[in-house]
Amino acid sequence: YRTILLAAGGLGATGVALGAFGAHGLRELLLERGMSNAWETAVRYHLLHSIALLAVGAWMRPPVDAAAKRAGWAAVCWIIGTLIFSGSLYGLALGGPRWLGPITPIGGLALVAGWLCIVAAAYAKSD
Numbered sequence: 001y002r003t004i005l006l007a008a009g010g011l012g013a014t015g016v017a018l019g020a021f022g023a024h025g026l027r028e029l030l031l032e033r034g035m036s037n038a039w040e041t042a043v044r045y046h047l048l049h050s051i052a053l054l055a056v057g058a059w060m061r062p063p064v065d066a067a068a069k070r071a072g073w074a075a076v077c078w079i080i081g082t083l084i085f086s087g088s089l090y091g092l093a094l095g096g097p098r099w100l101g102p103i104t105p106i107g108g109l110a111l112v113a114g115w116l117c118i119v120a121a122a123y124a125k126s127d
Contacts, residue, residue, distance in 0.1 A: 001060035004075045008053035011082055015046040018090065026094075035093035042089035049078045049111060067124035074117035081110030 022030060022039040030036040056075045060068045085107025088100040 001057050001062075001064075004053055004060060004072070005057035007075070007079050008050050008057055011046060011053065011079070012050035015043055015050050015086075018046065019043040022093075030093055033093065033095065038089045039093045042086040042093070045111065046082055046086040049082045049114075052114075053078055065124070067121040070117050070121035070124050074114040074121065077110045077114030077117060081107045081112075081114060083107070085111060 022036070022043060026039070027036070030039050053075055056071045056078075059071050060075075064072075085104055088096075088104040088107060091097075091100045092104075
């Protein structure tokens, strides 16, 4: 659970920093490129899943039962999904290569898979 809490803190801090950077330091560039909406979407999903990771990290405090283990898989999916989904949108917004566009939905699928792991956790039997 500590690794998940560390990831939640790191993703939360970088989400806030990237949100502020986009609103202030990159505002003109993002507006000029028509990519401010993409940046805002990336930040929104980034921060939303940081909060979800925080909740899972708190849930996974010992003793860990079957539900918490499934929630741990949700955390893995959310970390990977946030890095791919938000990361590819940040890259596209800053003029990165076009191949980042088709990568974005893969991150979205990982985020959805994480939420489905939470559903599976709800159905797990208690130890």
